[in-house]
Amino acid sequence: MQYVLRGRMIDGLGGAPLEDGLVAFEGNRIVYAGQAGEYEIPADAVVRHVGKGTILPGFIDAHAHLSGEEDAGSFADGKCFGDQLLGGVKQLGLLLGAGFTGIRDMSEAGLYLSRAVERGAIVGPRIVSGGKLLGVTSGHEDIGPYVTKEAYNAASHFSRLCDGPDDCMLAAREQFRAGAKFIKICATGGVSSPTDRVDDVQFAPEELRAIVEEARRHHTYVTAHCTGYEGTYQALLAGVECIEHGVMLTEREIRLMAERDVPLVPTLWISLHVADLPGLPPYAREKARTCAEYSRRTIALARQYGIRIALGTDFSNSRNTSYLKNGREFEAMVEAGMTEMESIRAGTFYAAQVLRIDDLGALKKGYLADIVVTDGNPLEDISCLADAGHIRFVSADGRVVKDLLREERVQ
Numbered sequence: 126m127q128y129v130l131r132g133r134m135i136d137g138l139g140g141a142p143l144e145d146g147l148v149a150f151e152g153n154r155i156v157y158a159g160q161a162g163e164y165e166i167p168a169d170a171v172v173r174h175v176g177k178g179t180i181l182p183g184f185i186d187a188h189a190h191l192s193g194e195e196d197a198g199s200f201a202d203g204k205c206f207g208d209q210l211l212g213g214v215k216q217l218g219l220l221l222g223a224g225f226t227g228i229r230d231m232s233e234a235g236l237y238l239s240r241a242v243e244r245g246a247i248v249g250p251r252i253v254s255g256g257k258l259l260g261v262t263s264g265h266e267d268i269g270p271y272v273t274k275e276a277y278n279a280a281s282h283f284s285r286l287c288d289g290p291d292d293c294m295l296a297a298r299e300q301f302r303a304g305a306k307f308i309k310i311c312a313t314g315g316v317s318s319p320t321d322r323v324d325d326v327q328f329a330p331e332e333l334r335a336i337v338e339e340a341r342r343h344h345t346y347v348t349a350h351c352t353g354y355e356g357t358y359q360a361l362l363a364g365v366e367c368i369e370h371g372v373m374l375t376e377r378e379i380r381l382m383a384e385r386d387v388p389l390v391p392t393l394w395i396s397l398h399v400a401d402l403p404g405l406p407p408y409a410r411e412k413a414r415t416c417a418e419y420s421r422r423t424i425a426l427a428r429q430y431g432i433r434i435a436l437g438t439d440f441s442n443s444r445n446t447s448y449l450k451n452g453r454e455f456e457a458m459v460e461a462g463m464t465e466m467e468s469i470r471a472g473t474f475y476a477a478q479v480l481r482i483d484d485l486g487a488l489k490k491g492y493l494a495d496i497v498v499t500d501g502n503p504l505e506d507i508s509c510l511a512d513a514g515h516i517r518f519v520s521a522d523g524r525v526v527k528d529l530l531r532e533e534r535v536q
């Protein structure tokens with residue numbers, strides 16, 4: 126039986142909106158997307174009119190951390206990984222309700238959660254997980270000299286410290302062994318880490334190459350957390366194929382990204398607002414202030430060079446980064462100088478490209494039926510994508526998981 130949505134429609138590809146559009150899906154595929162008048166609705170179809178709302182492709186967060194934190198406590202509270210993992214199951218429901226039907230995850234939990242969703246054991250967005258992040262001793266993933274590297278690696282479900290090409294290769298192989306679909310490294314320092322500067326270069330060129338080559342042997346790629354420009358440049362030279370944050374990029378890095386068609390996942394909401402969040406340690410607040418200004422400059426350069434910008438939040442459902450509000454990233458992109466349409470394409474089609482799923486992220490015949498309806502017109506007010514309260518309808522892989530629209534049967 127077909128499901129039919131009728132009303133204003135934005136295709137995710139950047140095309141002009143259709144005021145009287147129609148999207149029909151059956152099973153997990155879109156069977157029609159276009160002008161309503163040109164489609165004959167089958168007699169037994171379920172039809173929903175979206176009123177003042179808008180039909181969009183399901184949102185995709187290309188940079189999330191499914192750590193289960195807020196729903197299961199942190200290790201500091203004495204909670205173990207199993208508790209956090211089960212907290213992650215609840216988080217997937219929050220993300221769906223907020224319209225997010227696709228996630229690129231960076232954590233160990235995402236490996237298990239992605240398989241459970243694929244098997245149908247739990248309901249959630251489609252998840253592409255890279256497993257643990259790889260970082261150097263004393264780098265962005267190192268919590269400091271309170272524990273030994275060995276103790277840290279044994280306990281962490283979030284990252285793996287690795288040093289020297291052999292250890293780096295092994296660390297990448299461990300992620301593939303656990304089911305990772307790509308590898309994420311930390312190529313520079315970051316805001317939240319205690320012992321580095323944001324512009325520290327992390328990993329030597331031979332270490333970067335070892336990880337990139339290992340990923341290519343597994344027919345996949347490496348993405349890099351990048352704040353400072355020099356570490357970003359070295360990561361790009363080594364063959365990294367996606368840049369996360371990209372806070373302080375200069376024309377040199379942006380030009381190289383354009384030449385190699387490397388996308389940027391800028392995580393702007395955090396970048397622009399983290400300095401004002403409560404409970405931040407002083408060292409992080411100072412680093413964050415510097416980053417906000419740089420981020421705006423990076424976005425201007427990236428737009429000038431035609432870099433594909435994909436939506437990513439860096440949210441982990443902490444107190445400040447609720448999974449009901451990942452859509453704030455759409456707002457932050459507009460705040461940083463992107464148009465509403467560019468931010469929508471970033472959170473749908475371009476993010477699907479970063480997930481490397483070809484038939485996702487657009488309202489187009491034959492594409493996967495991940496579809497969202499919001500209660501307003503995001504081209505006039507982008508805030509109608511910003512939190513779960515605005516989302517009226519969600520279909521994930523053709524399964525209707527939220528439906529607050531009025532039901533009408535065709536006569």
Ligand SMILES: [Zn+2]
Binds near residue numbers: 231439
């Ligand atoms: Zn992150």
